[in-house]
Amino acid sequence: MSFLDRLRHSRRAALGATLFLGLLLAALPFLVGNGLGNSWLRILDFALLYIMLALGLNIVVGFAGLLDLGYIAFYAVGAYLYALLASPHFGLHLPVWAIIPAGAALAGFFGILLGAPTLRLRGDYLAIVTLGFGEIVRIFLNNLNAPLNITNGPQGISGIDPIRLGGVSLARPMEFLGFTIPSLHGYYYLFLALALLIVFVTIRLEHSRIGRAWVAIREDEIAAKACGINTRNIKLLAFAMGASFGGVAGGLFAGFQAFVSPESFSLMESIMVLCMVVLGGMGHIPGVILGGILLTVLPEIFRHGAGPVQQMLFGKVLLDPEALRMLLFGLALIVVMLYRPAGLWPSPTRRREFRGDAR
Amino acid sequence: MLEVTGLRVAYGGIQAVRGITFHVEAGETVALIGANGAGKTSTLKALARLLDAAGGSVRCGGREISALPPHELIAQGIALVPEGRGVFPRMTIVENLLMGAYRRHDAAAVKADIARMFGYFPRLEERAQQLAGTLSGGEQQMLAIGRALMGRPKLLLLDEPSMGLAPLMVQKIFEVIRSVAADGMTVLLVEQNARLALESSRRGYVMESGEITLTGDAADLLANPRVRAAYLGE
Numbered sequence: 017m018s019f020l021d022r023l024r025h026s027r028r029a030a031l032g033a034t035l036f037l038g039l040l041l042a043a044l045p046f047l048v049g050n051g052l053g054n055s056w057l058r059i060l061d062f063a064l065l066y067i068m069l070a071l072g073l074n075i076v077v078g079f080a081g082l083l084d085l086g087y088i089a090f091y092a093v094g095a096y097l098y099a100l101l102a103s104p105h106f107g108l109h110l111p112v113w114a115i116i117p118a119g120a121a122l123a124g125f126f127g128i129l130l131g132a133p134t135l136r137l138r139g140d141y142l143a144i145v146t147l148g149f150g151e152i153v154r155i156f157l158n159n160l161n162a163p164l165n166i167t168n169g170p171q172g173i174s175g176i177d178p179i180r181l182g183g184v185s186l187a188r189p190m191e192f193l194g195f196t197i198p199s200l201h202g203y204y205y206l207f208l209a210l211a212l213l214i215v216f217v218t219i220r221l222e223h224s225r226i227g228r229a230w231v232a233i234r235e236d237e238i239a240a241k242a243c244g245i246n247t248r249n250i251k252l253l254a255f256a257m258g259a260s261f262g263g264v265a266g267g268l269f270a271g272f273q274a275f276v277s278p279e280s281f282s283l284m285e286s287i288m289v290l291c292m293v294v295l296g297g298m299g300h301i302p303g304v305i306l307g308g309i310l311l312t313v314l315p316e317i318f319r320h321g322a323g324p325v326q327q328m329l330f331g332k333v334l335l336d337p338e339a340l341r342m343l344l345f346g347l348a349l350i351v352v353m354l355y356r357p358a359g360l361w362p363s364p365t366r367r368r369e370f371r372g373d374a375r
Numbered sequence: 376m377l378e379v380t381g382l383r384v385a386y387g388g389i390q391a392v393r394g395i396t397f398h399v400e401a402g403e404t405v406a407l408i409g410a411n412g413a414g415k416t417s418t419l420k421a422l423a424r425l426l427d428a429a430g431g432s433v434r435c436g437g438r439e440i441s442a443l444p445p446h447e448l449i450a451q452g453i454a455l456v457p458e459g460r461g462v463f464p465r466m467t468i469v470e471n472l473l474m475g476a477y478r479r480h481d482a483a484a485v486k487a488d489i490a491r492m493f494g495y496f497p498r499l500e501e502r503a504q505q506l507a508g509t510l511s512g513g514e515q516q517m518l519a520i521g522r523a524l525m526g527r528p529k530l531l532l533l534d535e536p537s538m539g540l541a542p543l544m545v546q547k548i549f550e551v552i553r554s555v556a557a558d559g560m561t562v563l564l565v566e567q568n569a570r571l572a573l574e575s576s577r578r579g580y581v582m583e584s585g586e587i588t589l590t591g592d593a594a595d596l597l598a599n600p601r602v603r604a605a606y607l608g609e
Contacts, residue, residue, distance in 0.1 A: 228470075228473075228474065228477075231465070231466065232474050232477075235465055236457075236461045236462070236464075238425060238457050238461055239474075239519075240474075241425065241446050242448075242454065242456075242457060242523065243446075243449065243475055243526070244448075244449035244450065245446055245477055246444070365465055365506065366465070368506060369506060
């Protein structure tokens with residue numbers, strides 16, 4: 017019996033594992049911050065943002081089977097909404113609890129905007145249209161600085177307000193019961209809370225009527241219609257839900273970075289999030305989370321490790337770590353897809369299918 | 376139950392169905408037979424609202440349904456078993472059957488209906504937790520019929536149930552269709568296998584290049600020399 021099976025069958029083991037995981041997640045920023053330094057703590061914060069993005073895209077790609085190559089546009093919508101409503105750019109300084117839900121709603125609206133004209137498209141055709149959509153949003157952000165300066169063009173918007181919770185800015189270290197909690201820790205806990213909320217919502221959706229309808233559409237659209245599923249509305253809902261998660265992550269990103277520019281929302285980012293979903297295990301929530309963590313952390317390991325390793329092996333740095341990073345990353349993707357085509361941690365159903373088991 | 380009047384279906388400029396009129400009465404099984412490309416499947420697709428008709432009227436239980444969206448048909452008591460089976464391959468058999476009951480909210484009755492389906496299809500019960508994609512073609516066809524019945528329809532539309540199946544399996548499928556019909560279901564059967572379709576039906580319509588050219592009791596059609604020559608290979 018494997019470790020996971022044991023968890024599934026014993027309540028006590030499950031409780032223990034949950035407790036352990038909870039403690040680990042709570043202690044993680046201290047372990048990482050003290051052991052590896054603040055740059056890794058930032059990477060950890062980004063990993064949480066990417067998990068939110070990957071879970072959002074997983075609804076569209078993994079559950080509903082709609083290939084979306086422009087997903088990062090919704091991240092951009094959330095980020096720019098935060099930037100415009102809480103920065104000196106327009107002189108607005110709205111509170112975070114108003115902006116993040118608004119960002120989710122606006123991104124959801126953009127999701128419907130993308131979904132409505134593409135309802136009849138599938139697979140490669142849909143991929144091309146969504147790719148175009150992502151680029152349109154990015155190019156708009158790049159050019160909406162004239163005649164009326166809305167997005168400040170390629171320079172982006174800087175000086176964005178940090179996220180404040182209950183009057184406490186997360187950008188500064190906090191005093192709490194005599195302890196000093198560094199800023200990055202505060203962001204970590206906020207992102208963790210929202211990531212957990214998104215995980216919870218996703219799990220509930222997966223096992224709801226809506227979740228089953230998404231899967232039915234993915235499997236066979238005509239049969240889904242024959243079962244009485246309103247495929248149009250259910251597809252639009254997938255686009256809107258997925259996009260709204262992206263909008264939340266985008267808002268958090270803007271507050272965290274204090275700066276947004278169109279550069280952050282390139283096609284490469286969309287592809288990266290898609291890789292997280294596919295490499296982790298399409299449609300399987302733990303797999304997608306794993307994909308999000310690995311694809312955020314791995315390139316950084318390569319970046320930080322490539323220099324010292326070369327120094328050790330050859331006595332000097334032969335290849336620029338920055339260039340090597342993407343090479344190694346690409347190789348890792350190829351190896352995973354060759355040896356684990358269903359993803360690193362696929363759902364039991366997909367694993368069975370790829371193995372070709374009858375049962 | 377079903378009344379089709381002057382139904383026309385066109386793909387671009389090409390008329391696939393040229394104004395056909397037929398009806399299916401409550402409780403009877405009616406076969407719509409014809410060669411490849413005669414317009415049978417186009418007719419059924421228009422009935423199931425997967426295609427927009429170019430003209431004509433389709434009434435079910437007295438209600439015009441030719442403008443309803445496809446997902447509303449099951450609420451009108453019409454269930455389609457799509458051509459080429461169309462099960463959800465990555466769902467288990469039970470999950471497939473549950474999808475057929477998507478619009479129902481009576482969990483206990485749904486459970487009882489699943490048991491009833493396993494009564495029709497004992498082979499499926501043995502494989503209840505297996506993925507539908509791993510079933511044989513015939514088993515998938517059974518599952519597709521079972522899923523359609525899970526919506527508790529009054530009218531079952533079957534699109535080429537024998538397509539691509541081994542002869543023995545075709546016999547089995549038609550046995551099931553006959554027993555479903557014997558339990559009171561109204562069935563419209565679109566089939567290339569004219570003999571089996573007519574043998575399982577009370578009445579039949581013969582379609583040729585988009586028009587209904589012959590109609591009558593199934594037994595008469597089976598005896599009709601034209602039908603025998605064209606569709607029964609005699």
